[in-house]
Amino acid sequence: MSDNNINQRKSLRRKLTNQYLGIFTIVYFILLVGIMLTIITAEYINIENHTINIVSSKLQEEETIINKSLDSTGYEKHIISYAVYDKLLNPVDRISGEGGMPEYAFLHNINVFYKLQYFTRTGDTIYSFTSAQQSEHVVYIKFDLFNYSKDNVFLLEIVVLIIIFGIGYLLGVLLFAAIGNAKTKKALKPIHDLTVLASSINENNMNLRIDVESARYELKELCITINSMLQRIETVYKKQKTFVSDVSHELRTPISIIDGYMNMLKRWGSTDEIILNESIEAILSETKSMKELVEALLFLARYDHQSIVYEKEGVDLSGLLEDVYRETTLLDKEKHKLSCTIGEGLTCIGDYRKLKECIRIFMDNSLKYTEKGRDIHLSGQGVGANIMLSIKDKGIGISKEHLGNIFNRFYRAEESRDKKTGGSGLGLAIARAIILAHNGKIKIFSKEDSGTTVEIYLPKAKLPHS
DSSP states (O other): OOHHHHHHHHHHHHHHHHHHHHHHHHHHHHHHHHHHHHHHHHHHHHHHHHHHHHHHHHHHTTOOOOOOSTTSOHHHHTEEEEEEEOTTOOEEEEEEESSOOOOHHHHTTOOTTSOEEEETTTTEEEEEEEOSSOTTOEEEEEEOHHHHHHHSHHHHHHHHHHHHHHHHHHHHHHHHHHHHHHHHHHHTHHHHHHHHHHHHOOTTOTTOOOOSTTOOHHHHHHHHHHHHHHHHHHHHHHHHHHHHHHHHHHHHHHHHHHHHHHHHIIIIITTOHHHHHHHHHHHHHHHHHHHHHHHHHHHHHHHHTTOOOOOOEEEEHHHHHHHHHHHHHHHOSSOOEEEEEEOSOOEEEEOHHHHHHHHHHHHHHHHHTSOTTOEEEEEEEEETTEEEEEEEEOSOOOOHHHHTTTTSTTOOSOHHHHHHHOOOSOHHHHHHHHHHHTTOEEEEEEETTTEEEEEEEEEOOOOOOO
């Protein structure tokens, strides 16, 4: 694996770890602020309640409310002044203490229900409550909240809390960095495995796959998808390798035969007429076989690249089947029992030459693999929206083991039979390509030693309404 890939993976892991730390930091400081606000709010409520209780009791007992002596409570020391008003908002008791009370315009806006009010204009903190001894009187207290907060212990508590939280944050960062790094390393392991796998795959170990069990969520789906892709690539590669091997094998034999006869011609051809004729016949025969093989390969290559041009038009399948039957009868040297049942008016849209070539491929196979004197039946009929062409023989049949592979290129059910009957193993692949190009389908039913039935379905031609 290259240094660049390692650096990219570390960078991604670092980013994911930083995201963990970012989330932890946000949650941690929200918690810190929440605790601090809770402490401050609780302390201010406590100040408010004690201050109101002190003033209320001293008013009731007619004691001095404002006391700046050192032995006074912390709450009393920070009461600056107060005022008492009746229900008509007339002052009952004079303003006392240092600094005076705010103007009446400020006080009349204070709702007694909300005990604490802060006036931004003057910076005053004022408590209000209804007098206990005279419920119609309202008392307003001006309190030095700033100096009380500065002088009292709860500020120190907040400082200590901040220090404790700071130490906790540093420990949390280290913990989350370790956990985040471990988590992201585990989460990114499939990507690391994929990188290692991709760099190590070659033609000798294409069976390697990613460990799906270690992946989770979307990465698991990604690993399954990539494994599936690798499986398809391996399958195609094996087919390609087999294809090249089969082509080489098919060409090696005729080339070797031609080479052998050419050497014979070189040595004795000019003086031995028998060797001359035999060599010429053999060379022509092998050249013809090679030409047919090359043409078949070119057809399949064009089919793979979808570059075959079909000259499609209305095709009289009834006439096509009759032509194939007549030609087969003339060419049948083994004298099989040939028969046909062909319906009239069977018409489809297609390429006449290609469709005829397809039917002849199946007929040739029936002739090759059916013993002399046994039945071969050709038929054609309409079946719903399709036309069914059928070739049925009483030949050697195909086993279940091989039936699913007969359309594979160069596939041979039994090598011995192909040596005897000839052929390259490309005929059925070509026939299948032609039928698929005509939007048709092929069904094959076969049983060993009982025969084979081929059914070809082609869409009927849509004739114009009269």
